[in-house]
Amino acid sequence: MSVIYILLSISIIVAVIFFIAFIYAVKNGQYDDSYTPSVRMLFDDELVKEQPKKTIIKPKKTN
Amino acid sequence: MDKATCFHCGDICNSERITYNDKLFCCNGCKTVYEIFSENDLTCYYDFQNAPGAVPKEIEGKYDFLSQENIIEKLTEFNEGKIQVATLYIPHIHCSSCIWILENLSKLNANITASQVNFDKKNVRVTYNSEALTLKDVVLLLSSIGYEPYISLDDFKTGKEHINRSLIYKLGIAGFAFGNVMFLSFPEYFEVGEFWLEKYKHLFRWIMFAFSLPVVFYAGQDYFISAYKGLRSKLLNIDVPIALGIAVLFIRSTVEIIFDLGSGFFDSLTGLVFFLLLGKFFQQKTYSFLSFERDYKSYFPIAITKISEGKETPIQVYDIEKGDRLLIRNEELIPVDGILINGKARIDYSFVTGESETISKTSGDKLFAGGKQTSGVIEMEALKSVEQSYLTQLWSNDVFSKNKEEGFTTLTNAISKRFTIAVLGIAILATSYWLVVDSSKAMNVFTAVLIIACPCAIALSAPFTFGNLLRIFGKLKFYVKNASVIEQLSHINTIIFDKTGTITSNRKSTATYEGDSLSNSEEILLKNTLRGSNHPLSRKLYDILDSNNIISLNHFEEHLGQGIEASHEQDYIKIGSASFVGATETQLLNTTVHISTNNKYKGKFTFYNSYRKGISKLFNKLKKHYDLVILSGDNEGELENLKKLLPSKTKLIFNQKPEDKLEYIKYHQTEGAKVLMVGDGLNDAGALAQSNVGIAISENVNVFSPACDAILDATKFNKLYQFIKASKSAIKIIKWSFILSFIYNIIGLYFAVTGQLAPVIAAILMPLSSISIVVFTTIATNLIGRKLE
Numbered sequence: 038m039s040v041i042y043i044l045l046s047i048s049i050i051v052a053v054i055f056f057i058a059f060i061y062a063v064k065n066g067q068y069d070d071s072y073t074p075s076v077r078m079l080f081d082d083e084l085v086k087e088q089p090k091k092t093i094i095k096p097k098k099t100n
Numbered sequence: 101m102d103k104a105t106c107f108h109c110g111d112i113c114n115s116e117r118i119t120y121n122d123k124l125f126c127c128n129g130c131k132t133v134y135e136i137f138s139e140n141d142l143t144c145y146y147d148f149q150n151a152p153g154a155v156p157k158e159i160e161g162k163y164d165f166l167s168q169e170n171i172i173e174k175l176t177e178f179n180e181g182k183i184q185v186a187t188l189y190i191p192h193i194h195c196s197s198c199i200w201i202l203e204n205l206s207k208l209n210a211n212i213t214a215s216q217v218n219f220d221k222k223n224v225r226v227t228y229n230s231e232a233l234t235l236k237d238v239v240l241l242l243s244s245i246g247y248e249p250y251i252s253l254d255d256f257k258t259g260k261e262h263i264n265r266s267l268i269y270k271l272g273i274a275g276f277a278f279g280n281v282m283f284l285s286f287p288e289y290f291e292v293g294e295f296w297l298e299k300y301k302h303l304f305r306w307i308m309f310a311f312s313l314p315v316v317f318y319a320g321q322d323y324f325i326s327a328y329k330g331l332r333s334k335l336l337n338i339d340v341p342i343a344l345g346i347a348v349l350f351i352r353s354t355v356e357i358i359f360d361l362g363s364g365f366f367d368s369l370t371g372l373v374f375f376l377l378l379g380k381f382f383q384q385k386t387y388s389f390l391s392f393e394r395d396y397k398s399y400f401p402i403a404i405t406k407i408s409e410g411k412e413t414p415i416q417v418y419d420i421e422k423g424d425r426l427l428i429r430n431e432e433l434i435p436v437d438g439i440l441i442n443g444k445a446r447i448d449y450s451f452v453t454g455e456s457e458t459i460s461k462t463s464g465d466k467l468f469a470g471g472k473q474t475s476g477v478i479e480m481e482a483l484k485s486v487e488q489s490y491l492t493q494l495w496s497n498d499v500f501s502k503n504k505e506e507g508f509t510t511l512t513n514a515i516s517k518r519f520t521i522a523v524l525g526i527a528i529l530a531t532s533y534w535l536v537v538d539s540s541k542a543m544n545v546f547t548a549v550l551i552i553a554c555p556c557a558i559a560l561s562a563p564f565t566f567g568n569l570l571r572i573f574g575k576l577k578f579y580v581k582n583a584s585v586i587e588q589l590s591h592i593n594t595i596i597f598d599k600t601g602t603i604t605s606n607r608k609s610t611a612t613y614e615g616d617s618l619s620n621s622e623e624i625l626l627k628n629t630l631r632g633s634n635h636p637l638s639r640k641l642y643d644i645l646d647s648n649n650i651i652s653l654n655h656f657e658e659h660l661g662q663g664i665e666a667s668h669e670q671d672y673i674k675i676g677s678a679s680f681v682g683a684t685e686t687q688l689l690n691t692t693v694h695i696s697t698n699n700k701y702k703g704k705f706t707f708y709n710s711y712r713k714g715i716s717k718l719f720n721k722l723k724k725h726y727d728l729v730i731l732s733g734d735n736e737g738e739l740e741n742l743k744k745l746l747p748s749k750t751k752l753i754f755n756q757k758p759e760d761k762l763e764y765i766k767y768h769q770t771e772g773a774k775v776l777m778v779g780d781g782l783n784d785a786g787a788l789a790q791s792n793v794g795i796a797i798s799e800n801v802n803v804f805s806p807a808c809d810a811i812l813d814a815t816k817f818n819k820l821y822q823f824i825k826a827s828k829s830a831i832k833i834i835k836w837s838f839i840l841s842f843i844y845n846i847i848g849l850y851f852a853v854t855g856q857l858a859p860v861i862a863a864i865l866m867p868l869s870s871i872s873i874v875v876f877t878t879i880a881t882n883l884i885g886r887k888l889e
């Protein structure tokens with residue numbers, strides 16, 4: 038069998054894998070909110086900085 | 101008084117000032133929120149944004165209904181075992197601090213396991229342990245930190261929201277197939293006749309065929325459906341030639357590869373569908389935090405307190421029956437028509453009538469649904485159920501179930517009719533010519549004409565022009581529902597305005613004083629007396645008057661529905677209605693507040709509406725092109741003022757009930773008027789729905805506006821004319837791009853008619869025309885946008 042069949046099937050398989058990844062991402066709602074994640078990723082540093090300071094989380098009963 | 105601002109909410113600290121941790125707060129509420137945050141190490145909240153907070157409101161008893169099982173069931177999207185998940189709409193979400201604090205709710209209460217914000221939709225999805233924490237606790241926690249969720253009857257009905265993602269799928273499939281087919285068809289463009297190409301081209305063609313199948317039968321199915329619907333109702337819409345083009349492309353290409361006549365046009369086919377869907381996607385600009393479909397349900401509460409046998413139980417609004425005793429708390433909305441039984445009612449009917457002054461009612465008076473109680477607790481007896489109430493019946497009018505887009509011929513569809521006929525004519529002419537000259541080429545020419553004339557560029561002109569303009573308008577705080585609204589806006593010839601809340605500002609009003617001038621000490625006393633009162637008129641007057649020193653009053657008494665009396669040292673003051681103060685009652689349409697000091701009548705403050713900035717200018721600009729009408733639910737008190745302010749040919753009509761407004765518009769539409777209605781309250785809802793274009797003016801777009809076609813931020817009201825002008829320019833742009841695409845079509849038709857349309861020409865011409873249309877419309881609309889700013 039010619040090598041072109043192998044190459045063709047590999048290229049199509051790779052393309053289809055990416056296509057499935059795209060469908061999967063849409064299905065999981067990745068494209069529903071395109072703004073909040075961009076803000077959220079900037080927060081992580083602040084949280085890491087704070088964590089060592091406090092050991093007990095006070096469950097505060099408000100109201 | 102200097103303008104020190106609150107560390108938490110950023111408001112100017114007026115009378116009350118609290119210093120805590122070296123920080124200034126405007127009230128106890130703000131301080132408490134700060135305390136909660138600092139105790140839990142969450143002061144980062146204040147790092148992202150200056151003064152991001154909101155003052156927590158009094159909510160005692162307001163959310164008692166959330167402890168009911170069936171209501172919890174409706175509001176939560178997941179409820180099993182120990183875990184509940186609820187999505188709450190929080191209007192206050194506005195900055196990164198909000199996202200941060202709401203996603204760290206677990207630090208405030210360990211029973212909340214996760215919380216996720218959707219900023220565009222302004223909601224937060226909270227996951228919590230329902231054994232240790234109820235939904236009510238979550239809502240109370242959010243309220244206590246200034247993020248009070250908004251729960252209305254709307255949440256109750258819709259249940260689980262279904263997101264339609266099919267367009268993204270279709271776009272993905274078309275794009276995927278387009279890219280792959282392009283690669284596969286590339287070798288044959290050069291027709292080198294090489295050995296290996298000859299050997300494998302059949303394989304390549306069949307793979308292309310396989311890729312095009314989902315494009316035609318899934319991604320492109322909307323065009324076939326729409327074309328079929330159009331033909332059935334005898335309408336040659338733009339989708340007819342598109343569907344014809346897709347079908348001919350697919351059939352001819354398939355025939356070509358079966359009989360080994362050529363490589364087919366799969367590249368053009370997939371590209372065509374991909375570009376068309378891209379246009380559709382671009383046009384679909386949605387403002388997820390706005391809703392254009394609101395009716396009374398968004399305003400109404402989910403539950404109300406019912407009194408039976410001395411016990412207070414929360415019941416669902418839909419369960420209210422005739423004869424039920426209901427308890428309405430301060431700031432709560434009256435959900436049904438009824439009779440006041442107990443308590444002093446001071447009802448704000450601004451939702452219903454647009455009239456901003458509150459109305460006092462006493463026991464035995466009739467209350468209408470939609471009013472908001474503004475002073476204390478009242479008891480009432482329901483006379484009707486929710487659906488039968490006066491206000492809610494407005495929604496049973498036909499206009500609310502009608503789709504405005506039907507019966508409106510868009511520019512694209514108007515042109516596609518002639519276009520389709522012309523293309524079919526050319527195809528038949530060319531075919532008959534070739535039948536005579538060289539019949540072997542006839543079929544080839546016929547299909548080639550249909551393929552090349554497929555109006556891809558025409559179909560893209562409107563979506564890209566309107567889509568881009570929607571975005572530009574959105575940036576300028578004019579939120580338009582969809583593209584067809586812009587097109588309708590360019591056709592209007594009559595503009596009707598509501599008065600209260602639309603051309604007048606809700607926030608500010610002006611008052612003039614008539615009578616003996618007040619001495620300095622009297623002024624101080626007046627201002628300080630007003631300070632103690634919560635009556636809306638007192639608040640208004642307090643804001644209007646210059647600030648004075650703060651003195652403590654010896655005596656202060658408020659008489660509900662009448663006025664206030666107060667004394668300081670020897671001075672004694674009475675503020676209120678004419679009869680209360682001892683003035684002679686005069687029949688006046690405007691609201692007045694009378695004042696007497698030491699039992700001597702001094703004078704009165706008369707309130708006037710304060711009109712929005714630039715209103716005269718706007719009307720003078722508009723009067724040259726449009727018929728202008730003001731339809732007001734108010735009395736004629738402002739007639740003289742309006743006459744002075746507005747151009748003389750403006751029609752002024754007062755005392756209009758919601759149905760009257762609707763009928764007025766309907767009548768003028770039958771006479772050929774294309775009406776733009778500009779309104780604000782629920783009372784305009786019918787008129788907004790009936791009009792060709794209904795624009796709701798909103799002081800705060802996050803709060804509620806009635807169902808409409810567009811929402812305009814109140815601060816941009818004076819730009820209304822520019823927006824209309826821009827939509828007219830958009831139509832011009834579309835016409836120009838039609839001309840541009842005709843030129844491409846003529847070039848293409850030359851190849852097609854002469855029988856020399858090679859796949860490579862189609863593959864170049866089609867994307868080229870589409871892309872140049874996209875570039876042209878984008879640049880042109882951006883130029884309009886620049887003029888708007």
